[in-house]
Amino acid sequence: MTDKFITIDNKKIGANHKPYIIAELSANHNGKIDKALKAIEVAAQCGADAVKIQSYTADTMTIDCDKDDFQVKGGLWDGYKLYDLYQWAQTPFEWHQQLFAKAKEVGITLFSTPFDESAVDLLEALDAPAYKLASFEITDLPLIKRIAQTGKPMIISTGMANLEEITDAINTAKDNGCKELVVLHCISAYPAPFEQANLATIADIAKRFDVIAGLSDHTLGTVVSVTSIALGASLIEKHFTLDRNDKGPDAEFSLEPDELKRLVEETQAAHQALGVAGYERKPVEQASMKFRRSLYFVKDIVKGEQITEQHIRRIRPGYGIAPKYFQQLLGKKVTQTITRGTAVSWDLIDSEKGDEQ
Template sequence: MNSNEISINHRKIGSNHPPYIIAELSANHNGSIDTAIKTIKMAKEMGADAVKIQTYTADTMTIDCDKEDFKISDGLWDGYSLHQLYQEAHTPYEWHEQLFSYAAEIGITLFSSPFDETAVDLLETLETPAYKIASFELTDLPLIEYVAKTLKPMIMSTGMANLTEIEEAITCAQQAGCKELIILHCISAYPAPAQESNLATIQDLARRFNVIVGLSDHTLSNTVAITATALGACVIEKHVTLSRENKGPDCEFSLEPFELKALCNETTIAWQALGNAGYELKPAELQNKKFRRSIYFVEDITENTIITKQHIRRIRPGFGLAPKYYNDIIGKKTSQAIKRGTPVAKHLIK
């Protein structure tokens, strides 16, 4: 994996640090700023590093039109028009200042996905510490360029994008001034089938583009995210909700509080377990080394006795010579009288 490192609000992100956990609020506020605030508080208490919101209005996202092009015909939002969905799901611009202030007050990072230039302008007035480009906007190169010119850290999701589109987005961001870039592997299905996660892509992205890579995960458990961490994902993004019983637009594939806490804990353990390649004795092994096999005298014998297989055995514990010396010892003479249960040592053999 690459050794790149960036910081968002002084939290270092990279392979030498625990995974950065982003709790995606999305539309799970269900139109209530109180619910949004409670969700931010929950994310902080459960151990997330950041909360992400989305900055758009129905009219900046699409137009109000009844043509078939603008209607959703399957999935969680079957029957909605795009305008209806975004009208219901958006986080009102007038909430943003209060949400940013509250997050700062309780000590958790808050940033957002802008969906057009007016959203970027709003977020700049709020001094957002970073930006996220959603999968569906990865091909909107003018938006990516506009965000990159803020010189803030950028996170970009790759759902649905082919290799050429990913390369174009990365090149666009970097040429427009972005120096701190994270790419999130993503499957844009809601929920996403775990068997289609293709997590091997994480390491391929890191090799191809020499950027920090993570996972935006829409599967229904934490298993995929934990596996991604073991493959080098430095960032994990998951949708969260106070309760799936709230039936918000994204609730079906969102984590409840105890699940978010488990995600934070388990991905950290997975990252810790990676460690470094090496074969030195680990601290946890020290006490057990004495229980290895070694060579012991198993009979009382006198000085100058020729050692035979009846006199010695390879047994536990491990205070004698290593078993590899067994055949060398057979036929040698003892240098002194020896009691049964004495570990074989070089000074006891002529």
């Protein structure tokens, strides 16, 4: 099988490599840079491969307008005006340099989701190693074009998008210079219900678009992410918070540190468990072979005597010849006197009395 992979910060991402885990900080810093810096440090301690932030301002996302179109109705952010929500949730541009420096200090990759061209310019100035496109921006083809033109690896989330929109986004990225692309299956609900996770789409994305596929997971807990590994996910993105009690914008569906650590461990274990299709006896099974059934003499028998059903049985342990030869041995003579509890072996059977093998 071809080893198809992309590389971010010298880490390979693909089906033949351990799952790449992104801790999405999003707005869970609650407007405090110290909390953002601490989250980067803790994510590294938990074993995540990368921390992702979001690069926008309220003004690059929307306008300050009180009309009904700009009011959030329902869900986690019910009652917010869009502009106010983004003011609360933004990761200020002036923080970015310090956040990138912190990530380098603790040895974890940091990159971001830019929401407009000004954010791409900022991230390019900071030499961001990769870019993530949010599900809500998948139809913003001019933004995809700008990101692709950086030549950096690109990760696209597909939440809400139909097949045509996903195809347009992927084609735009590839046509504008994106050579390393991961496409994430995503359900844009916060939190997303298990019964709508539809993880079977992951394998279809990989095959249909000839890309590396992964999962942006908004379900609660880790079970959906771990399951996705068996269905071909090479990259998992999961929201992360230091403490859900902080009540950040995304805290309710985010993992806490102990859960992030478990996600890293369990996805790696799931990937190791996949292996390859095959029926060879595994080395670890060798010690168990002795507990198989085999043929044993269960009654003393003297040299030259014929074997009957009273002399041999199919029992454990497994040091004798295979049970399938039971009928073949009946009526044959033994070459020496044998005591009860002796494993049947071909050298104890008179070979001239029939074809023993």
